[in-house]
Amino acid sequence: MEVQERLQDVVSRIHAAEKAAKRPKHAVSLVAVSKTFDADAIRPVIEAGQRVFGENRVQEAQGKWPLLKGETPDLVLHLIGPLQSNKAAEAVALFDVIETVDREKIARAISAEMKRQERTLRLYVQVNTGLEPQKAGIAPKDTVAFVTFCREELDMAIEGLMCIPPVEENPGPHFALLAKLGRECKLDRLSMGMSGDFETAVQFGATSVRVGSAIFGSR
Ligand SMILES: *Cc1c(COP(=O)(O)O)cnc(C)c1O
Numbered sequence: 564m565e566v567q568e569r570l571q572d573v574v575s576r577i578h579a580a581e582k583a584a585k586r587p588k589h590a591v592s593l594v595a596v597s598k599t600f601d602a603d604a605i606r607p608v609i610e611a612g613q614r615v616f617g618e619n620r621v622q623e624a625q626g627k628w629p630l631l632k633g634e635t636p637d638l639v640l641h642l643i644g645p646l647q648s649n650k651a652a653e654a655v656a657l658f659d660v661i662e663t664v665d666r667e668k669i670a671r672a673i674s675a676e677m678k679r680q681e682r683t684l685r686l687y688v689q690v691n692t693g694l695e696p697q698k699a700g701i702a703p704k705d706t707v708a709f710v711t712f713c714r715e716e717l718d719m720a721i722e723g724l725m726c727i728p729p730v731e732e733n734p735g736p737h738f739a740l741l742a743k744l745g746r747e748c749k750l751d752r753l754s755m756g757m758s759g760d761f762e763t764a765v766q767f768g769a770t771s772v773r774v775g776s777a778i779f780g781s782r
Contacts (some may be wrong), residue, residue, distance in 0.1 A: 564657045566604070567611040569593070569778050573761075577772065580765035591765050594641050594754070596775030599782045602627040608778065609635050617662075619775050620645025621654050628657060643725075643754075643773055645699040648672040655680055662687040662725040662754050665700050667712065674717040685722045687754055688713070690744060692737040693729035700726065703740060709725035710748040723752025723770065 564568065577591050596617040597605045605616070605627065614637055618624035629716070632638050641660040651672035654661060664686050665669050677683060688710055691700030701709045706724070713719045724745050728737035738755050745753050745768075756764025758777035765772065776782060 566607050566779060569780075570608055570611050570613060571779050573774050576762060577765060580762040583762075584766045588766070592771045594643070594771050594773045595778050596643065596757075596773050597779060598623065598644075598775065600779050604632055604693075604779065605631060606662065609638070610775060615639045615641065615771075617641040617643040617775075618658075619770055621646065621650045621657070625653065641773075646673075651676045651678075655682055655684060658684060660685040660687070660722075663699060664721070665691075666687040667709075670709075670713050670717055670719065674719050677719075685715075686719060687723045687725040687752070688721055688725075688748075689725045689743060692726045692740050693732065695729055698727065698729075703744060703771045706744045707747050710750070719749075721750060721752050723746065723754060725754035727757075728755075728760070734763055735767065738764050738769070742768045 577593060581588055581590055588595045592615060592689050594615050594617040595608055595613050598619045618625045628640055641662055642654055643662050644657045646654055646663055646669055648668055654677040661684055669769055688701055689700040690706050692703060710721050713721050719781050724741050726737055727740045728734040741755055753768055754771045755769045756772035761772040763773055
């Protein structure tokens with residue numbers, strides 16, 4: 564299959580999952596995760612009509628997206644990997660959405676950069692639903708307080724929550740936990756689900772899914 568057929572296949576599966584979950588068509592948006600693929604590999608996916616992409620490294624994204632954004636101005640770029648404070652300026656300049664706000668220090672750095680650059684990004688708080696030590700994200704029990712801190716202390720609008728369930732676990736309970744935390748925070752956007760489990764995520768209320776290898780092939 565060509566990359567464009569794989570994209571179409573993923574889009575069809577999202578629509579089928581929306582229908583099966585009795586959710587409205589287009590309730591779920593697709594973030595095409597293009598990490599490790601270069602501009603030439605990404606262009607056919609843009610040409611097929613996909614506009615929303617995700618990258619997990621600031622430096623890697625800087626090597627391809629200024630060019631691609633120049634060619635297609637309505638692209639929307641999500642940062643889905645951990646952000647270090649010393650990369651906040653570059654991240655705020657390049658990305659439209661940061662999905663990995665997960666601690667006070669980085670929230671402060673993003674807030675300061677958005678003011679300095681007069682850019683408003685859409686922001687998600689990453690939750691470490693599996694409490695995995697090697698994984699980024701705020702602990703579930705601290706999520707409401709952290710979202711409140713972002714809103715009240717930093718005057719930052721948070722759009723939703725994001726999670727990456729532990730690889731070897733059934734993702735359903737993690738998606739359910741993220742949805743519950745979303746309700747507690749009065750947030751209705753949930754970024755959850757990847758190539759292996761996006762249909763399950765749609766069933767649990769995902770409003771965006773981050774799909775890489777099912778579109779671009781294995782990395
Ligand atoms: C790589 C990545 C994805 C996409 O993973 P696939 O299994 O290739 O679909 C989604 N989310 C995050 C945070 C990632 O780093």
